[in-house]
Amino acid sequence: MDVSVALWASTVAVLVVLIAADFIINARRPHVVSMKEAGIWTGVWIALAALFGLFLWWHSGAKPAGEFFAGYLTEKSLSVDNLFVFLLIMKKFAVPAREQSRVLSVGVIIALVLRAIFIALGAALIAAFSWVFYLFGAFLLWTAWKLFAEARAGRPEDEEFHENRMLVAIRKRFPSVSKSAVVMLAIGTTDLLFALDSIPAIFGLTQSAYIVLTANAFALMGLRQLYFLLGGMLGRLVHLGYGLALILGFVGVKLVLHALHESGVHVPQIGIPLSLGFIAAVLVATTASSLWVSRRSRATG
Numbered sequence: 001m002d003v004s005v006a007l008w009a010s011t012v013a014v015l016v017v018l019i020a021a022d023f024i025i026n027a028r029r030p031h032v033v034s035m036k037e038a039g040i041w042t043g044v045w046i047a048l049a050a051l052f053g054l055f056l057w058w059h060s061g062a063k064p065a066g067e068f069f070a071g072y073l074t075e076k077s078l079s080v081d082n083l084f085v086f087l088l089i090m091k092k093f094a095v096p097a098r099e100q101s102r103v104l105s106v107g108v109i110i111a112l113v114l115r116a117i118f119i120a121l122g123a124a125l126i127a128a129f130s131w132v133f134y135l136f137g138a139f140l141l142w143t144a145w146k147l148f149a150e151a152r153a154g155r156p157e158d159e160e161f162h163e164n165r166m167l168v169a170i171r172k173r174f175p176s177v178s179k180s181a182v183v184m185l186a187i188g189t190t191d192l193l194f195a196l197d198s199i200p201a202i203f204g205l206t207q208s209a210y211i212v213l214t215a216n217a218f219a220l221m222g223l224r225q226l227y228f229l230l231g232g233m234l235g236r237l238v239h240l241g242y243g244l245a246l247i248l249g250f251v252g253v254k255l256v257l258h259a260l261h262e263s264g265v266h267v268p269q270i271g272i273p274l275s276l277g278f279i280a281a282v283l284v285a286t287t288a289s290s291l292w293v294s295r296r297s298r299a300t301g
Contacts, residue, residue, distance in 0.1 A: 001064045003210040011210070015217050018048065019109065022221065027105035030098045038228035045222030052214060066272040067206035071215035073279045074205065074251070078198040078244060079219050080237070083227050085190055093183050103180055104224040107187025112220050114192045116213060118199055123209035133259035136200040140252030143197045144245045151241025191220075197248060204251040204258070205275055236294035243286030247279055 026033075026041060049072055057065035086104065089095075095103055125132045167186055195216075202212050230237075254270040261267055 001060050001067075001206075001208045001210065003208070007059075008210065011214065015214075019112075019221060023105050023109075027102045027224070030102060032097045033101050033225075033228040035229065038225045041225040042222055042229050045218065045225065049218035049222070052218065056211075063272060064206075064208065064211060066276055067208065068211050068215055070205045070272055070276040070279055071202040071211055072219055073276070073283065074201055074247060075198055075215050075219035076222075077247060077279070077283050078194065078201070079223050080226070080230070080240065081244060082191055082194050082223065083230060085194075086187060086227055089183060089186050089190070093179055093186075095180075095183055099180065101224065101228070103183050104187065104227060107184040108191075108220055108223055110184060110188025111191035111195075112217060114188060115195050115199065115216050115220070118192065118195055119209055119212050119216065122199055122203055123207075123212070126203065126207060130262045131259070133204075133255050133262065136203060137252045137255030137259060140197065140200055140204065140248045140255060144249035144252060147241050147245035147248065151239070151245060200255075201248055201251045204255040205272070237287070237290045238293055239286045239290040243282050246282050250275070250278055250282075 022041075026037075053065050053068045053072070056068050086107075090100060090103075167182065167189065199212065199216070202215060206212060250270075254275065257267050257269055261269055
């Protein structure tokens, strides 16, 4: 997909306006986010993502639109796993409920800026070295296996958040930094660790940095509302790890096949319609089976 400078500039401007509007309306004043508010704004961000996908369809055709929707679903599903860590961060630093919305908003904005830098580096590597697809594919397959093993082991109920080295260094060097600022940095920098697998995954679906960035932006900016909407339900998504492992494994195989094709080896390629259908089917099946198992567990005590 060829993206003009004007389209890049206008897209970034629209995203900045949307992010600013969301912050002013929802996060500027401290308040406890209700389920109704979280549900409405989750729907708003999903609708905005759908409208952008339709815009891509009108502007550039079905292929870029399909890549965006596949990337958006992938990023959205992988970002749900971030919510577990966000809950642990809030618990560790005892962030009051009325402050959580503002803290999450700033943390997600930090995460988006860091992801944009990471996306630019990834796009530059892909443009310069075609063998990077092998590296990305192998990494995703390894990550998929790791996620599958973690899902089989189960998530410990007493799991705690452990600060990364950067946070530890900041707290030691600047002990007067407020708790809210530390939590914002914790959310932003921890999300970057998740981006180490999610961004190679979306590059397996599209090589357009424009689509990668916009899919990440729409997926991340609806994450705060999803945190409050699914906060009490996260423990019921018992099969989420298996679903994410399947998605990452699928994209890993797609990347390896693409790398072999680029090297001149005649192998089948996985198209966007199949990718989009597979990702959507896995998400639906994972959610349905998780809720069914959780309901049965509660019914049997």
